[in-house]
Amino acid sequence: GAVVSQHPSRVICKSGTSVKIECRSLDFQATTMFWYRQFPKQSLMLMATSNEGSKATYEQGVEKDKFLINHASLTLSTLTVTSAHPEDSSFYICSAGTGGNYNSPLHFGNGTRLTVT
Amino acid sequence: DAKTTQPTSMDCAEGRAANLPCNHSTISGNEYVYWYRQIHSQGPQYIIHGLKNNETNEMASLIITEDRKSSTLILPHATLRDTAVYYCIVRGVNTNAGKSTFGDGTTLTVKP
Numbered sequence: 001g002a003v004v005s006q007h008p009s010r011v012i013c014k015s016g017t018s019v020k021i022e023c024r025s026l027d028f029q030a031t032t033m034f035w036y037r038q039f040p041k042q043s044l045m046l047m048a049t050s051n052e053g054s055k056a057t058y059e060q061g062v063e064k065d066k067f068l069i070n071h072a073s074l075t076l077s078t079l080t081v082t083s084a085h086p087e088d089s090s091f092y093i094c095s096a097g098t099g100g101n102y103n104s105p106l107h108f109g110n111g112t113r114l115t116v117t
Numbered sequence: 118d119a120k121t122t123q124p125t126s127m128d129c130a131e132g133r134a135a136n137l138p139c140n141h142s143t144i145s146g147n148e149y150v151y152w153y154r155q156i157h158s159q160g161p162q163y164i165i166h167g168l169k170n171n172e173t174n175e176m177a178s179l180i181i182t183e184d185r186k187s188s189t190l191i192l193p194h195a196t197l198r199d200t201a202v203y204y205c206i207v208r209g210v211n212t213n214a215g216k217s218t219f220g221d222g223t224t225l226t227v228k229p
Contacts, residue, residue, distance in 0.1 A: 091158070
C-alpha cells in the first residue's frame with residue numbers, strides 16, 4: 001500500500017530556533033499534502049493544505065509566516081516551524097493524496113513529536 | 118465540511134465484533150465516508166471507505182445506510198491491538214479540496 005514517510009519522528013529544540021519536518025510520499029505522486037497539529041488527548045487540527053508548485057493554503061488562525069510550507073515536488077513537502085516557542089510543542093502529522101481523486105484515501109505519516117524547551 | 122458525530126468511547130470484548138457507529142447526516146451525494154484509526158503517538162491508519170455500497174476488506178466492514186446519513190464500522194473479531202481512536206470522516210468535492218475535518222473520534226478499548 002501507499003506509504004508516507006515523515007522525518008524526524010522526534011525533535012527537541014531550543015526556544016527561538018527553527019525546525020524543519022519532511023513529509024515524503026514513497027510510492028506515489030502526491031499532488032496534495034495536508035499538515036495537521038495534534039495536542040494531547042485532542043483530535044487532529046488541520047493547519048494547511050499544500051499543493052505541488054503553488055503556495056500553501058492556511059487554515060484560519062494558523063500563522064503562515066511561522067509555519068512555512070514548501071511543496072517543491074510531487075513527493076516532498078516540508079513544514080518549517082520558525083522561531084519556535086514552548087507553545088509550539090505538539091505532534092505534527094502530514095497526509096498525502098492525489099488531488100481530486102476522492103475515491104483514493106489520504107495516507108498519513110507517522111508524525112513528528114516536537115518539544116521546544 | 119460535512120461533520121460527523123461519533124460516541125466518545127466504547128468497550129469491546131476480545132474476539133467479539135466491534136461495531137462503531139458514525140452519524141454524517143449532512144453528507145453530500147458525492148462525498149465518501151472514510152474510516153481511520155490512530156494508535157497512541159502514531160499517525161492515523163486508513164481502514165476502509167465507501168460511497169453508497171457496503172464495503173469489506175481484510176481489516177473491517179463498512180455498512181452505510183441507504184440514506185447515507187450514518188454508517189457503521191465493523192471489526193469482526195476484535196483483538197487487543199485494535200484498541201485505538203477511530204475516526205469517521207467525509208471527503209469529496211464539497212469538502213473543499215479534499216481536506217477533511219477530524220472530529221473527536223471514538224476511543225475503542227478492547228478488553229481481554
